[in-house]
Amino acid sequence: xxxxxxxxxxxxxxxxxxxxxxxxxxxxxxxxxxxxxxxxxxxxxxxxxxxxxxxxxxxxxxxxxxxxxxxxxxxxxxxxxxxxxxxxxxxxxxxxxxxxxxxxxxxxxxxxxxxxxxxxxxxxxxxxxxxxxxxxxxxxxxxxxxxxxxxxxxxxxxxxxxxxxxxxxxxxxxxxxxxxxxxxxxxxxxxxxxxxxxxxxxxxxxxxxxxxxxxxxxxxxxxxxxxxxxxxxxxxxxxxxxxxxxxxxxxxxxxxx
Amino acid sequence: xxxxxxxxxxxxxxxxxxxxxxxxxxxxxxxxxxxxxxxxxxxxxxxxxxxxxxxxxxxxxxxxxxxxxxxxxxxxxxxxxxxxxxxxxxxxxxxxxxxxxxxxxxxxxxxxxxxxxxxxxxxxxxxxxxxxxxxxxxxxxxxxxxxxxxxxxxxxxxxxxxxxxxxxxxxxxxxxxxxxxxxxxxxxxxxxxxxxxxxxxxxxxxxxxxxxxxxxxxxxxxxxxxxxxxxxxxxxxxxxxxxxxxxxxxxxxxxxxxxxxxxxxxxxxxxxxxxxxxxxx
Numbered sequence: 001x002x003x004x005x006x007x008x009x010x011x012x013x014x015x016x017x018x019x020x021x022x023x024x025x026x027x028x029x030x031x032x033x034x035x036x037x038x039x040x041x042x043x044x045x046x047x048x049x050x051x052x053x054x055x056x057x058x059x060x061x062x063x064x065x066x067x068x069x070x071x072x073x074x075x076x077x078x079x080x081x082x083x084x085x086x087x088x089x090x091x092x093x094x095x096x097x098x099x100x101x102x103x104x105x106x107x108x109x110x111x112x113x114x115x116x117x118x119x120x121x122x123x124x125x126x127x128x129x130x131x132x133x134x135x136x137x138x139x140x141x142x143x144x145x146x147x148x149x150x151x152x153x154x155x156x157x158x159x160x161x162x163x164x165x166x167x168x169x170x171x172x173x174x175x176x177x178x179x180x181x182x183x184x185x186x187x188x189x190x191x192x193x194x195x196x197x198x199x200x201x202x203x204x205x206x207x208x209x210x211x212x213x214x215x216x217x218x219x220x221x222x223x224x225x226x227x228x229x230x231x232x233x234x235x236x237x238x239x240x241x242x243x244x245x246x247x248x249x250x251x252x253x254x255x256x257x
Numbered sequence: 258x259x260x261x262x263x264x265x266x267x268x269x270x271x272x273x274x275x276x277x278x279x280x281x282x283x284x285x286x287x288x289x290x291x292x293x294x295x296x297x298x299x300x301x302x303x304x305x306x307x308x309x310x311x312x313x314x315x316x317x318x319x320x321x322x323x324x325x326x327x328x329x330x331x332x333x334x335x336x337x338x339x340x341x342x343x344x345x346x347x348x349x350x351x352x353x354x355x356x357x358x359x360x361x362x363x364x365x366x367x368x369x370x371x372x373x374x375x376x377x378x379x380x381x382x383x384x385x386x387x388x389x390x391x392x393x394x395x396x397x398x399x400x401x402x403x404x405x406x407x408x409x410x411x412x413x414x415x416x417x418x419x420x421x422x423x424x425x426x427x428x429x430x431x432x433x434x435x436x437x438x439x440x441x442x443x444x445x446x447x448x449x450x451x452x453x454x455x456x457x458x459x460x461x462x463x464x465x466x467x468x469x470x471x472x473x474x475x476x477x478x479x480x481x482x483x484x485x486x487x488x489x490x491x492x493x494x495x496x497x498x499x500x501x502x503x504x505x506x507x508x509x510x511x512x513x514x515x516x517x518x519x520x521x522x523x524x525x526x527x528x529x530x531x532x533x534x535x536x537x538x
Contacts, residue, residue, distance in 0.1 A: 005448065006349075013345030016338050020364050020419065023375030026385055030378060039388035080269050087266035102274055105282075109521060110477020112494045113514045116501050117281035120288055120511070125276065140277050143270070172262065194366070201368045203480060208501065217370045224374055224484055233378070236371040247366045251359065 081146030111204025347430035422467035429463030
């Protein structure tokens, strides 16, 4: 009886794990299929779709756009995020808890609402629908990731560390760059990796702010709407490999103290 | 000096959030009570027609209720699937626990579009599933109803949001002290009673917060329905998407968006109140 129950539990647990991973295995497997129809069984294996992918101009352009957006919005989020996380940890402000809630809005509220809100308002600031608008949109939700990740590390940091630096005659800037920054370095690297991955994957906000040039997920979205081409299998496999490596590293960096 | 740096450090953040987040949100609040002229251009006259339309035209309120029911189905399915997996990793796995944990965290960050695409090639008429069943002789003709239906959308949403539910449930399983479970068994309770009376109440906050996440995420999702849905599949977010796109009625689109926001705020508030209450007990 006990054995039966243990079996049922592990069986259902592994079924759920299988459910989580088998679609990804399918994509990877079928990316090597020579036929353009993703049917079972695979008759011939080839790397054709990968070759086609690298000759697809609009796809390659979308990859470049995505990298540009991801890197620049991550840098912008770092510039705004690190000083504010430090300040939010160190000082008390009037309305601080409200501010923390507002920072999180772009990741707690449905992306579509943030998207249409920005779509409606950005033109009034003189920002037309463009990659710049996408950049601002991405930076806004990456700030949330940056601040929560770095603030979490600050909370674990020894408060006497900075005081010790001051006692030993360090200026506030010296204390920050020589004592604080090295201690939160791994949290920053982790947050940067997560931000890059999130920006490369983002659709709801990008969807409404984009004009002519597509990011990679929007390009894939367009291809999917037009029909199935196995090139998507190939690009999906590559996206999966790159992003899971980044996530893996990010998890490692976040665990390190 | 100290006071100056206190405000200097936070100023760029405040400016950024005000310009690019708070003002846009306030703007759609305003836009939802404006009117349009004959060409669909927004004009600045006070007008509550959009809200009246949402609550009188069945297209809007029925879609809203249907989406809500679907969101509950997705949340419940995610909870049911998460329970055995989270329990297994928390209580049964002794070796390589962090490896198993990574297995449930990894899909959390994985590309949405890639995971939605996978279901398209699996469920399609000439897809992996149909061709597999035909190859093995279970069916003679491909089943055409599984892709491009409400079913395929729900399956995809369950698949995508499962890690969001599994992680908080796993965390609450992990916090239960093993001695509590042993004590219950020593006192003669069988496994089922132990689960019902000891374990389940302790993981309930995790279940609620994970379930709420799945609920909220489904309410805001327009991609799954537009990629995997049939001609009649319509979620509330697709209406917002259409109103800002082809239908071009921004006040009405904003009003639907505001209703969605209010709903999401309410759900998150209820769930966080519940969690707080449980923390203090």
